[in-house]
Amino acid sequence: MLQFPLWKRLAILLVCLAGLATAFPNLFYNRVERANDARLALEQGAQPTPELEADAAAWPSYLPSGLVNLGLDLRGGAHVLVEVQTSDVYAERMESLWPVLRDALRDKRDEIGTVRRLESKPDELEIRIGNPQAMSAALDAVRAASQPVLSFTGAGSRDFEANADGDRIVVTLSDAERAAIDERTLQQSLEIIRRRVDETGTREPTIQRQGSDRILVQVPGIGSAEELLKVIGQTARLSFHAVVSRTDNPDTEPGLDEVLYPAMDTDGLYYVLERRAVVTGEQLVDAQPSFDQNGRPAVSFRFNASGGAAFGRFTADHIGEPFAIVLDGEVISAPVIQTHIAGGSGIITGNFSPEESNRLAVLLRAGALPAEIKVLEQRTVGPELGRDSIESGEIAAAVAAVAIIAFIIASYGLFGVFASIALVTNIVLILALMTLLGATLTMPGIAGLVLTIGMAVDANVLIFERIREEARSGRGPARAIELGFEKAFSSILDGNLTTLIVAVILYAIGAGPVRGFGVTLALGLLCSVFTAVFVTRMMITGWFDRRRPKVLAL
Template identity: 45%
Template sequence: MLDFPRWKIWMTLATLLVGTLFAVPNFFPAETVANWPAFVPRQQMNLGLDLRGGSHILLEADASDVRKSRLETLEEIARTELRQADDGAIPFLDMSMRDGAISFTVRNPTDVDRAVEAMRAISRPVGQLSATRDVDVSVVDGNRVVLRPTDAGIAAETDAAMKQAVEVIRRRIDELGTREPTIIRQGDTRIVVQVPGLQNPEALKSLLGKTAKLEFRLVDVDADPAQVAQGRAPPGSQVLPMVEGGAIAVKRRVLISGDQLVDSQPTFQDGMPVVSFRFDSVGGKRFAKATQENTGKPFAIVLDGKVISAPRINEPILGGSGIISGNFTTESANELAILLRSGKLPVALKVIEERTIGPDLGADSIRAGTLAAIVATIAVATLMIVTYGRFGVYACIALVLNVILILGVMSGIGATLTLPGIAGLVLTIGAAVDANVLINERIREEQRKGRNVFNSVDTGFREATRTIWDANSLNIIVAIIMFIFGTGPIKGFAVVLSIGIATSVFTNVTVVRLMVSNWLVRTRPTALHI
């Protein structure tokens, strides 16, 4: 047990060296670390919202918005299916959206069964093994077909929309260049966003609250301006507000949507900020076709239900790219470019709670946590040295190395340290010497049995190590369970605890055993005072 091959000695020393190199940047200001050579580890441990300060925002989705979006999609699909039915188009009249359902009248009563079958074909099962469908299809008054989304279908749509919203929010925040945001769902329709280091949440709220739904539609040039001013539009059109003020009538049919955008960037045109955009290959072809078929006509660029601009198509746009102009500032152009790049939110979100945590509070927490760690280390070190002498000194060295390795591992994996994480660190410091206590007490017991120094130490390490592995295996299992089922602060505590358990076993068993073995081989003591 005390025999150390040369390769194992070098592996142990290399592990300590690498851990120390990754831990060192945490003891220097970020400006200093940034100037270090590229081959030296420069990654510092991320501080959570409670330590660094920042913004906390709680967003809530409007479930009715999901239902409305589903109905709009369902209407478009229904029109397409009726026009492209297998046995020929099915003539229909008066398709409308009312009372949470889509309904239409089949012109020829003999086509009712075909229409019902076509509509049932567009409904989908809710879940792979579920017999429940997402749309109920029924017939009223003999020839009027009604499509109504089921509650299960809306629930599935809401869940999918919220998952997509989390990813869109994550991309938007990443575009802002912030570090380690926390974005998690809370309940069915809420999302918690925490951004450490961001002290002004207004720009963040503005960015997260927009759905970024981009559409290109034709302007209805036949609409009566007086009627438009009163909010009325001809059939097949609707009145939308303009960003610059006033209103305009646009066709309901969307020529092309922003779903096929692959890039958007803020730029300048004639000295004014604008936003350039580019479609993918499919979107580029659709955009080219739309501009070819409508050359000379005005079309509206609609973002989140508001018309940004309504230029005239002077010539076909065949390159799959274009420019969005308007009364942009440099900041608003950049914000719009981020929104379009990150994709649209599938559901509107509103801010229902916000908190800003100042850096002073985080600094107080760090000072208090550091003080607690120092006091714990000194108290434990004093007790170990007084109780076990030389072996207590070895335990103290292992304790310091343990803290360094914890910092090194957390920096290396990019973990975030929170206030509960500091609590986990202090707990690890207090519990880290348990292994040394078990080993030392077992050595004492072997000495009382009359064994010599080498046999006492060897047996003490060998027998105590089994107990140490069993105990820490259980602790790791508990920490993993806390990480899987916990949220927020619980996860932070579990991460630090797990890392601390792993590093403490290494330092308090392997490293201490190496130091003890080296001392015994060098001095060959005949008596052991422990």
């Protein structure tokens, strides 16, 4: 006897209703999106305005507000390809080696004489010793300070090499260390760029590595490539230094352990600072836009425990002296320390606009890029292309749906109507799942959706043909329907499973639009099996319980 328990019917109805509620906001995409963006801005502390409050009230807060993310080809946005200047990190690595090697050589001062650092290339370190006759002992001391390279490809290698050149020791990074630095720098850059873009609140950006030193960034919905570069293009390396002196001469020669930086907002003013930073941005744990005591935009910050302790010690020992806040080689401000600043928090002031203070806070929270980036390609994709793509996709999906519905109804009559209802339910559930999972819909994704429509009907065709065969062999209506679903299930499962494997492979090894196609296809297959096996069966069983036909008109 054809059985379909009440609890199963209620569960299927609940799933379908939940899918309809989740997908419903996509019918009012622009309206819901404006409301979501306005509410997010207000939550982040934006100044309430009549326009912002009107946008926030455009969609009721008690209704679902999730949306399917639209890809760059549908929504428009910014496309940027950058190259990470990994060579910049070599100089920093050599700078960090100097104190270590200096201490190692000073332990042998009685033998090798004086130790002095010389000017050299950024990726080299030259050290002159007072007694060239003891060069062998000096080289041994330097080489003993080297460390193994922590990488799979550099196993057994040391991080630097040291060679003699007259009375000088020339230290250079090994090839294995350079390769490890390149890999580490690119991975750090990827993570920091991702954090910066995520801080802006954009949905589903594409941030991926290309080659050995390039990063592709695609952000749907952002106004222009220039706007994106303001977020990802700045190194945002923050540091706090003791001030040695001020000057208006740009040709001033700083000492060996000093640096010369220009003032950001004052033309012709330069600061000579101690090279070694008191605290760096790496020790920041939070940065937020705020206002100073005069009501001007600023950025408040907070250090971690070690940074707060170092900052507190420095301010306690240098009351009445200036200290410089440096961002990417420019002095933002150089206030005089008025009192001991305990607790590891403070405020950065300058001639900021509200937008600039907010952007600086975003950059500082995300962290500094380990190296500068060079823009190789940038372009802005206009929303007109996206609108045309969406309209074309809608037309294609509508034509496919109408043609398939007409065919299935003409072929199977009332059962075809049930299949058509299941088909519409299938599309709704796909959109609901994409909304819940935060998946991105691209133009290839729309193609996957159209393909899914055809495959969804294929499952119903298998079921209906099986029911026909069983009815022709003399089975009663109830038994024919039951056997039709049972015997068609294995064919449906096999056909969809093989396609699902392909969809998973496309997602795993593909990128951008290919992954979008794989996601839509995989979700469509899962929804197709559910609607064909459960939704269609529920409707047919309900019809059969009410009508109790003696013969199936199929």
